[in-house]
Amino acid sequence: MATARAERLVNLVLCLLSTRQYLTAERIRGIVPGYTDAPNDEAFFRTFERDKSELRDLGVPLETGRNSAFDAADGYRIARRDYELGDIGLEPDEAAAVALALRLWDSPELTGAARGALLKLRAAGVDVDDRAAGTIEPKVRTSEPAFPALLAAVQAGRVVTFDYRRPNEVRAQQRTVEPWGVVAWRGRWYLVGHDRDRRAPRCFRLSRVQGEPKAQGRAGAVTRPPDVDLLTMVAGEQREAPPSTPVRLWVVPGRAQGLRRRASVVDSMRLDGIEGDVLELELSYPDSAASWIAGHGPDVLLLEPDVLRKSVHEAHLGAAAAAGARGDEAGEVRG
Known part of the structure; x- marks a missing residue:
């Protein structure tokens, strides 16, 4: 079942990335392998809504719109300009991890499904961009609650x-x-x-x-x-990036290597009996870095600025509340 869902998502991305027009849900149902065998309309729309949410959770820029004022329903597409990644510099260990991940996309099951999806798109009369087949890359970004x-x-x-x-x-x-x-x-x-x-x-x-x-x-x-x-x-x-904001953090020795590559060690400090390094770095978008910094848990403590420190603290509280809720649900199930 997991493989079938992955194939269906790949087919859906290829479909929406390969066309310049908005495709309605009904047209997607007739084109994309994995939807055509839905037993009824309710099952299809339930699966389609779940797939759209999953793509957005993965950071896929799914657009909603209509090709003209005469269209009766909204359609969907993926703009290449938003989907493609820019140049990225990787360390040797990071490049090795990416290479391992790419093996998933090179698997015979997914490449075969992708090829079949493109053929079906052409057969349905959809204007297909052949370059789309080589641009599918996994990107992880949570969807915005708003x-x-x-x-x-x-x-x-x-x-x-x-x-x-x-x-x-x-x-x-x-x-x-x-x-x-x-x-x-x-x-x-x-x-x-x-x-x-x-x-x-x-x-x-x-x-x-x-x-x-x-x-x-x-x-x-x-x-x-x-x-x-x-x-x-x-x-x-x-287009014009805002002025960078200096950030100071306390980091446990030997931890948060990704953060250390972007920062400079300027001092040392003992907190709660633990000797740590004081790091400084410049952030152009400090408000978007709160979840990234909070993800390091107790290994990283933000010292300043105060606004970002408050955001990191709120992220920690949210994670703790979510963990507590999951624990309560598990207790109810056991009970």
Whole structure:
């Protein structure tokens, strides 16, 4: 069953990456191997929704839209510009790990399924980009919690309010936005729309949205201006990187090697009877580094800045709460 699901996901990625048009769920059902044998409509849509969520959890930039105003249903595609990775420098040990992972994608089962998917796409009359077959690479990125609510607001054409915390701000501020679309750029999701509070178009990174966005007003009240290119707006705002932020951390000796490669040891410090190194590094996007730093657990302690330290602490509390919830569920099952 796991192999069948993996083959179906590969087929789906190939399908959406190989076409320049939006494909509806019904058309995907008739094209992609793995969906055609669904016993009924309910089973297909349940599987398809689960697969879409899994792709987004893996960091695949799945776009939703329509090819024209006459289309009755939304379609899906994957833009090559968002999917392909840029040049990456790897250490020898990292390159070896990547080489091992790539063996999965070179397996006869998946390459055979990919070839069959492309043939079926052509037979169905879909405009296929042959280069897509060589660009499938695993990427891991968790989906943003605010994504479903914001996408629903875009599709319904409703005004949406949410709390938004910009870099180096201690507290989030409420925003009221007329949403035009949700797009991915360089591995991150953004909401683009008209900010009523600032009376101007704005882009909002979904990872900075706090809590659950709330739609308000009647459906259809918001329409996207016809001359607006959402991706160009996002790329234009993000072209100039913000000033880097100095970060100081305490690290257990011999641990967090990936972090150490990016930092410099500037001092030593004893905490709770443990002698550790004080490291310094520069971060262009400190707000997005909280989960990365928190992932090192007790081996790394953030010393400054205070805003990032608070974010790391919140990530630790969230992980502890999730672990406690899983433990409670396991206890109920045993009971």
